[in-house]
Amino acid sequence: MASSAGLALCGQTLVVWGGSRFLATSTASSDEVSPFIYDCTAAEKMSQENKGEDGPPLVQGSGMILASTFSKSGSYFALTDDSKRLILFRTKPWQCLSVRTVVRRCTALTFTASEEKVLVADKSGDVYSFPVLEPHGGGRLELGHLSMLLDVAVSPDDCFILTADRDEKIRVSWTVAPHSIESFCLGHTEFVSCIFVVPSHPELLLSSSGDCTLRLWEYRRGCQLQCCHLASLRESPEPQGHQRFAASRIVFWCQESCVALLCDCVPVVYIFQLDALSQQLVYKQQLSFQHRVWDVAFEETQGLWVLQDCREAPLVLCRPMDGQWQPVAESALLEKVSDVLRGNWAMMEGSAGTDTSFSSLYKATFDNMTSYLKKKEERLQQQLERRRRSPPPGPNGQAKKMRPGEAALSC
Template structure:
């Protein structure tokens, strides 16, 4: 699966084991980082990790699992399936600062607003912090869940760590004292797959889930403000049980100017846009649905609040939309920044084509419901039918034997 993010002048994308960085403002060389060629884990460190319970029977690969860009765009961090955490600086040019090792495979990263730390959430439910100012310093365990973490973010003032897990829970913890929990945001019926504190509303939290809803919270109190059923805004499609159930939110993003929220749902060839109305407490209004040729890989806003959509096709790999006159318009192919991105991605399409048509990343996260009583009654009925067939077969094949047996069982009288 391919992922994109844009901050400052940079458009950054990852796919498989490779990270790409394209400058939107200037014609500069494409930065490419291939994890397959990155620093390998020392054998002694690998042995220490396994002895501490961090080992896995899964074979490590170099696939990038997550990456994040700092608010200013000056730092980027990625983590891969080989349990590397790689830190980059983008100024004056892209270069790798350090390679460190995480305990378990990670799912989500986020930088503090001050850009002095990066927080890493992993599959075991733990969150570690890694220093940016001391790039060789090992990570520090901050908190843990009992379930796999799928998303982590921070409040805009860096006061709270906000984490979401597979068991529908959203936890609000104090960053400097993570053992103190401020609140829980509870109400989703499936795993929580996306978190966002939108620009311009530092007290809001938007969450997306496998239950097909996006909820708005006042996260400091855990109070739910609003819930939006995204299925109502999706384009029509074949209705079957599997589709009805599996409608996970894969991405929620906010435009830098704070006016727009864009939501992407898995396997949906559309992007749902909401307009932020600052005049009311709960102010997300459905605005527009953008239909695209195929279900997109990922979406992002750039620094000018333009919407980028990464597609799974080589000929047209990116769409760029600009908000004009109360409407989202598709930009022409001659737009300079679009041309830079399109040409760069076409040159690297060999990396992307292996991820075309891959199964959903959420496939194994949905709940499996068992109706024990229905299963029991079905098996009981099947057992009764089998016994009935056996009796009927026995009666039909040996009637004389049955008659003789029955006569033998009758007591004989003597005179």
């Protein structure tokens, strides 16, 4: 799903994007390098130059960023926009390597663990792979679903491609032969909004859905290990109109096996801990915020970064203190990174009023029976009234005179 703004972290490199622009800066306290800023609308000329004579025509869009991701080592960064472009960057130092055209607008993307390919999932249900070492190489169709794909992931050994779609399915396919399906993870009753392979336990998969659940799977067997109902964990009632919600981001902190879950439309981040021995999720707490939360990401050395819709405090840094995650009150590092973002807040202004909820993905429900029974009752009443006004004829063809109460019996 397209998001209005996003946050990505790898090592000590932090990327914040909004609208058509993103900025990359360092979270290292000693690093005073100026942030790298890129505007996707400036990529149009480059993409025209890179397009072959028989290449697909470019789609005119606003350049709004739809999805982004780092490679495992952080050496590469990729994003897609609403002009159907895949833009690849080298991060050390920052440099745009290529602008390639994709077939349809993308919903999610990820690098393979080897960093040889970037996988792009789109709205039509297809996954294409694009080479990284050949930055201008064309895309190759790897697999397809019959419905919109909402997320894509790879196993840490690159053996499997995992895809989640609007029709409640999680498919586990072999990378070398994507037409060969290892398993399906079935159990969600609404669209699967995001999936995440646990780095420290590569056999486990986390998934969330519009059915307000977080589920833990042993994905090769398609076996569900646990289902957590998020609605039952809410410490305060949902805002009016948001009784249904789905996770827009799942992130993991290896230090303490913590899982943070950001939910769509509600300014709440759920914190779980993964128990490796029992292979179960243990609910710990929820962090509530006064402003709309756009995205979250863990940094292994610092804690949980939260990007919110507030110019005065665009970033919140949370750390575990006395067994509970809490926002850091004062931090020179937080202030330094926030200052960079405040100085470039113009790129976030278009994101404030953007509706990026999953509301359009829920199944439509129709209550035809109530309407049918109501109309049936109306027809019976009309027939009864007509019979009362026009009694049936007698034996000689004349209307039979009916005694009081006889009309009702005749019906």
